[in-house]
Amino acid sequence: MTSPLDTTAGAVERREQLLAAALDCFAARGYAATTIKQIAAAAGVAGGLLYHYFASKEALLLAVVERFSLLPEVRQVVATAADRPAREVLGEVARRFDQLLQQRAALVRLLWRDGCQHPAVDAVWRHTVAEVTRLLGEYLTARIVAGELRPHRVELTVRLLLAPVAFVRLRDGGAAASCDELVELLLGGLLAAPAHERETR
Amino acid sequence: MTSPLDTTAGAVERREQLLAAALDCFAARGYAATTIKQIAAAAGVAGGLLYHYFASKEALLLAVVERFSLLPEVRQVVATAADRPAREVLGEVARRFDQLLQQRAALVRLLWRDGCQHPAVDAVWRHTVAEVTRLLGEYLTARIVAGELRPHRVELTVRLLLAPVAFVRLRDGGAAASCDELVELLLGGLLAAPAHERETR
Amino acid sequence: MTSPLDTTAGAVERREQLLAAALDCFAARGYAATTIKQIAAAAGVAGGLLYHYFASKEALLLAVVERFSLLPEVRQVVATAADRPAREVLGEVARRFDQLLQQRAALVRLLWRDGCQHPAVDAVWRHTVAEVTRLLGEYLTARIVAGELRPHRVELTVRLLLAPVAFVRLRDGGAAASCDELVELLLGGLLAAPAHERETR
Amino acid sequence: MTSPLDTTAGAVERREQLLAAALDCFAARGYAATTIKQIAAAAGVAGGLLYHYFASKEALLLAVVERFSLLPEVRQVVATAADRPAREVLGEVARRFDQLLQQRAALVRLLWRDGCQHPAVDAVWRHTVAEVTRLLGEYLTARIVAGELRPHRVELTVRLLLAPVAFVRLRDGGAAASCDELVELLLGGLLAAPAHERETR
DNA sequence: TATGAATGAGTATTCATTCAT
DNA sequence: TATGAATGAATACTCATTCAT
The missing domain is CATH 1.10.357 (Tetracycline Repressor; domain 2)
Incomplete structure (x- = not known):
């Protein structure tokens, strides 16, 4: 079940990983057209896990732009x-x-x-x-x-x-x-x- | 429900009206976030009518950009x-x-x-x-x-x-x-x- | 697809039917434990149809108690x-x-x-x-x-x-x-x- | 995370504490609408801990009514x-x-x-x-x-x-x-x- | 014992699309 | 042509439960 990508990520690393996956998906398809499932798949985790780290899709978006500030x-x-x-x-x-x-x-x-x-x-x-x-x-x-x-x-x-x-x-x-x-x-x-x-x- | 004004509209005018409504909605919210119902409401018609004029939401989008060429x-x-x-x-x-x-x-x-x-x-x-x-x-x-x-x-x-x-x-x-x-x-x-x-x- | 129960119900009859189904389900299992799917199944319709008639599960509950006033x-x-x-x-x-x-x-x-x-x-x-x-x-x-x-x-x-x-x-x-x-x-x-x-x- | 006070709690006291929290939550919101997490939060413990003491949410309910017999x-x-x-x-x-x-x-x-x-x-x-x-x-x-x-x-x-x-x-x-x-x-x-x-x- | 990350089935809700009228 | 009821698949989100640590 644990793919090479999962490598026992601590909570912080996992969060980073989810943010990165979300950024890619949002950028590729736009926020509205991006699915939580797609993000989860891109990160190689189950859909529900995103809600351990972010309260909502919207909150995830905000976390992304905050994390990757230019x-x-x-x-x-x-x-x-x-x-x-x-x-x-x-x-x-x-x-x-x-x-x-x-x-x-x-x-x-x-x-x-x-x-x-x-x-x-x-x-x-x-x-x-x-x-x-x-x-x-x-x-x-x-x-x-x-x-x-x-x-x-x-x-x-x-x-x-x-x-x-x-x-x-x-x-x-x-x-x-x-x-x-x-x-x-x-x-x-x-x-x-x-x-x-x-x-x- | 159909006011005398609507009845007057020939097929062409009705199509124009739908295209205009679609343009406004798409521009305001983006394609993905726009609903067929919203477009219909903006045009003052029932949702199903759009499918008499356009094969799908996607086809409507294409018709819009074609119609309103710059x-x-x-x-x-x-x-x-x-x-x-x-x-x-x-x-x-x-x-x-x-x-x-x-x-x-x-x-x-x-x-x-x-x-x-x-x-x-x-x-x-x-x-x-x-x-x-x-x-x-x-x-x-x-x-x-x-x-x-x-x-x-x-x-x-x-x-x-x-x-x-x-x-x-x-x-x-x-x-x-x-x-x-x-x-x-x-x-x-x-x-x-x-x-x-x-x-x- | 049309079961004998569906009998071309007008909007009003359909609403009544949904309210009755909802009342039964709510009473049998309690509001929280009742599923929209269960109500729809009890009425013999697709799940999404409930939202044509009621804005939400909560709204449906209110409509039920209002409709069946004692x-x-x-x-x-x-x-x-x-x-x-x-x-x-x-x-x-x-x-x-x-x-x-x-x-x-x-x-x-x-x-x-x-x-x-x-x-x-x-x-x-x-x-x-x-x-x-x-x-x-x-x-x-x-x-x-x-x-x-x-x-x-x-x-x-x-x-x-x-x-x-x-x-x-x-x-x-x-x-x-x-x-x-x-x-x-x-x-x-x-x-x-x-x-x-x-x-x- | 475990304060000295929690450590002192033997298995029996901890069980009591969980039962009390569960009783409050169940009474306040009803069984179906109560979440394991809410109970855990009310007891000040992590969600998973409840499953060391009770096999399931249902089992917890039964334990509650048994424990607090009138x-x-x-x-x-x-x-x-x-x-x-x-x-x-x-x-x-x-x-x-x-x-x-x-x-x-x-x-x-x-x-x-x-x-x-x-x-x-x-x-x-x-x-x-x-x-x-x-x-x-x-x-x-x-x-x-x-x-x-x-x-x-x-x-x-x-x-x-x-x-x-x-x-x-x-x-x-x-x-x-x-x-x-x-x-x-x-x-x-x-x-x-x-x-x-x-x-x- | 205790944590909390992780899962995945399930829930309310939305929505493009169809179709009888 | 026009309506809007009806569908059903998809979506965001929840939650009981498991398990590695």
Whole structure:
């Protein structure tokens, strides 16, 4: 009866295992379309066991988004920026952000897709977005002060940088995100005319 | 139970009415969480009637995305571009695209959220994205040829322009999309120093 | 599939049928120990159908006690008393009350046994008891005024008359209730000494 | 988890503790609606422990009714009667019976409510009722022989005396049982006119 | 002895779908 | 065409019971 997966898991490990199975199932099918039975099967346990660890399917969802918070990793992505020039940093940030979205694709899909029906999940999503906006915004502001970037509303840049990356990873999945090209465009702008004419026009 | 108003409805109008009700319900709760009864109630008819018009819940979903195609409107958004300068056009496109996302929010949410589970819906979404990419890409290429924009992969610009707008409308719902500011940043780039100095600095 | 029991029942008849089946099951096993499946089987329908007619098992319970109210019959039992002498009336009332408890045994068991967990059911029980107490009390008071019965708290007599009968029917089920003997004892009292000594003692 | 206090408990004390907890839970919610876990929680132990002491939930029920037998106390209630006059004794018996029902309310509710589904429990109830009927019947017979009470079927008097009291305590819970008034009515009878006039009137 | 993780059959309830009217 | 009663499989959740520790 005990499959190699069960390996005498202590309560904590078992909980982790259930959370991981739930995350996968929720991400793959969406919360509403996921069955407790499917989660239990994915974890290799009997259906009833889930209720030893979580009060309800909803509670399991909340436990999942809490357990697999993106906040630490999202902070790390921005942390390396420090006060290095945007030229170097933004490409790096975009690439690492892109990697994060891939590695944590299951959670991201869950937050994005099922958040709108579940206020608590929505709150986690918004908090994560707000945090990355704040941190990256602070960095950008510093670069403006340092004279590297021209003055502007930094939240817009955060969105301009991350939304295109997120769009690809959240759904289209296809071609690599071409982070460097995106950053190059962002920094230099689209216009062909020499920069000094743009500003003096 | 059937009011004189309902009786007037020919088969086509009734079908339209059911599709509209289904769209609203699917968008509000997601496909999986929506009930045939809810749709029927929203349309003010009995549950069984839906099966006179659609073979199944799934078939209804497909009929909805087919009926409410975004393609015509998406084409119109780009159509006005013609060969006018990007300076004028891009802000206009972004703003109209933003309006479109708002006006057709129900369909957009449906395509985006439930597409990944339903290949046919997914195909519609991808087709729509591909079309807007193609059309806007052609315009951008023309502006590069015209010397207004510098040479680059135009799909990236399409994404840089539309992804930030879509992000806001698909989920965060909050602040207006600030299309003009976004376009201004995109055109001019983030860097403060004149372009000819950048490389030598 | 259509058994002779199903006989194209209209919605109202079907509802009645379900209520009757539910009453029997609840009375036989108690509310908590009764299964929706059992009720459906007793009515010869599929389990899900119950939810067309009743929102929940609890709602079904309430509908049952409401539908099969004892009030009309309880009133009839007392109604015949009018202003005839207690000598004649009390035995009659006891006997008819006894018959009522037998005929409506299922409902009575349900009210008595499951009422304490279900406030709404409890209320019905208490209301019924209060009504019979009031009506029979009024009669007894009239007999006191008429000089047939000696002055006393009439509620006590109601209880003295009906509790012994109810006790047998609610549980012991065995020997007939010997209503006449009970009434004889009640009227004449237990004491052996002549009545005129009792009063003058 | 096991506090020093629990450790002290020998097997017998622990058994007692579990029986007491079970009695409370069964009385409060009924057998069917009571959970093993609730009983364990009420006793402050883990769910599995109950199965070291009792083979099943059903076995636990039987052990409860056996352990908390009313027989000794029921005998005591009647014991004091001896050969004293009914005038003194009956009120006393009713009052003590009433007190007994209150003190042992949990068991009484359990016997009464869940007995009908569990033959063994039912047997205990009937045995108890039979015993009180026998003992009190013997006393009443003695009083008839002594000339205090008039000849009649004494079981009826037992029921007339105890059923009204039991009715109040088993359910209505409200006003005190007014034992003395009940006994007074019982002894003296309801009729106003002297007994020797009744038949000739 | 005592725990509590684990099971799996069972329960109330939902819901897509069918079909007689 | 339109209704809504009816089905039955599926779903979330419960709970008596077992068992390794």
